[in-house]
Amino acid sequence: MRFISGKRTTIWLAAITAFLSTTTLTPAARAQVELKLSFVKGQVAEYRMITDQDVTQSIAGAAQKIKQKTGMGMKYETLKLNDDGSADLSLTYTWAMVEMQSTMMSFKYDSDKPEGDPPAPAAGMAALLGATFELTMLPDGGVTSVRGVDEMVDKMTARLKVPPAMKPMMVQQLKQQFNNEALKEMMTQMTGLYPAKPVSVGESWTKTTEGSAIMPIRLVNKFTLKSVEDGKAKVDTSSDIKSDDNAEAKGAGQNAKFNLKGSQTGTIELDAKTGWIINTDVTQAMSGSVTMDLGGNKMEMPMEIKSKATFIKQ
Numbered sequence: 001m002r003f004i005s006g007k008r009t010t011i012w013l014a015a016i017t018a019f020l021s022t023t024t025l026t027p028a029a030r031a032q033v034e035l036k037l038s039f040v041k042g043q044v045a046e047y048r049m050i051t052d053q054d055v056t057q058s059i060a061g062a063a064q065k066i067k068q069k070t071g072m073g074m075k076y077e078t079l080k081l082n083d084d085g086s087a088d089l090s091l092t093y094t095w096a097m098v099e100m101q102s103t104m105m106s107f108k109y110d111s112d113k114p115e116g117d118p119p120a121p122a123a124g125m126a127a128l129l130g131a132t133f134e135l136t137m138l139p140d141g142g143v144t145s146v147r148g149v150d151e152m153v154d155k156m157t158a159r160l161k162v163p164p165a166m167k168p169m170m171v172q173q174l175k176q177q178f179n180n181e182a183l184k185e186m187m188t189q190m191t192g193l194y195p196a197k198p199v200s201v202g203e204s205w206t207k208t209t210e211g212s213a214i215m216p217i218r219l220v221n222k223f224t225l226k227s228v229e230d231g232k233a234k235v236d237t238s239s240d241i242k243s244d245d246n247a248e249a250k251g252a253g254q255n256a257k258f259n260l261k262g263s264q265t266g267t268i269e270l271d272a273k274t275g276w277i278i279n280t281d282v283t284q285a286m287s288g289s290v291t292m293d294l295g296g297n298k299m300e301m302p303m304e305i306k307s308k309a310t311f312i313k314q
Helices: 120-128 149-159 167-177 180-191
Strands: 003-006 009-012 044-059 062-081 087-102 106-110 132-137 143-147 204-211 217-229 232-243 256-271 277-294 297-313
Touching: 044 087, 087 120, 106 120, 120 149, 120 167, 132 149, 132 180, 143 180, 149 167, 180 204, 217 256, 232 277, 256 297
Parallel strands: none
Antiparallel strands: 003 009, 044 062, 044 297, 062 087, 087 106, 087 132, 132 143, 204 217, 217 232, 232 256, 256 277, 277 297
8 A cells, every 4th residue: 555756756655554552351352363364266356445645845945745646446366276375366457546736737537537548647557457467475465476567567558648758757667666576565565464373352463564676665564453343353553664764766767765754553454254355544654855866966855745545345
C-alpha cells in the first residue's frame, strides 16, 4: 500500500504494518492460532487498494500542496504449489485509478469510467490495466521472486498514449516503478505480515522490511493479534518508518536523497482459516526533506506527507 508524487518525483510506499492495544485474556482467548497463508491450486483472490495522500512541500520557499488518490485492482491466481510450502501465483491488474490536484496540474482517470484517452500524466496508470506477471509467495506472505516483469513493462510501454516528447520520461518512470526488485518489495510490504509461530490473542510480533528499489526506506512493523471470532482474525498494526539518509532514490527521475521519518497505524482483518487478507486500513504520517541535485545545484525541499490506505478483498 503507498504512493507519493511531487514534481517529477514519484514515491511508491506500500502500507500493510502494525500495533495493538492490550486486551484482557480469558482462558479461551489464550489458545494459540497459526496465522499463515494457505494456497489452493486454481484459487483466485481479488483486491482493490486505494491510497489517499496529502503532500505539502516547499520549493524555493514557495509551499506546494498536492492531493492525490490512487487505486489499483489486483487479481491473484494460484498456479502451482511447491514442495517448500510456497506457491507460484499470477498477479493481474484489473483496475487503475488516479486523481491529482495541485498548483501545477489537476487531472483524474478511472478505468471503470473511461472518458476517451486518459490525461497524459495518468497514461502510466492507464497502461497498467490488464498487465500481469508471476510471483512466488511464502506462507508468511513474503515474496521470494517475480517473473515476466520485463515483458509486462514492454506491453505497458506499447500502450502508452502520450505526446512523443513525454514518452521517454514516462517509459523511464514505468521501468523504475515496475521492475523485479521494486515489485518484490511492494508485494512483500502488502502481504508479509504473518508470524513465524502460532500466537495467542494479545501476543505481538515484529517484522522489519527494507526497500531500496524505488526509495531507500526501512519499516519496523509491530503486529498484535487483537481477536479471533466468527472465522476472522483481527490484527492491530503500527510501524516506525525512516528513510536511509545516505542512499539515493531510484524512482525520482533525477538524483535525490530523502530524509524522511514517520509512523503508521492501522488494522488488518484476516480469514482465520486461510490467512488471506479480508481488509486492511492504515494511516501514515511522514515528514522531513528531499534534497535534489540539479546539475550540481542542490535544492532541499521540506516535505510533509499524510496518507490513508485500504486493501480490501472483493
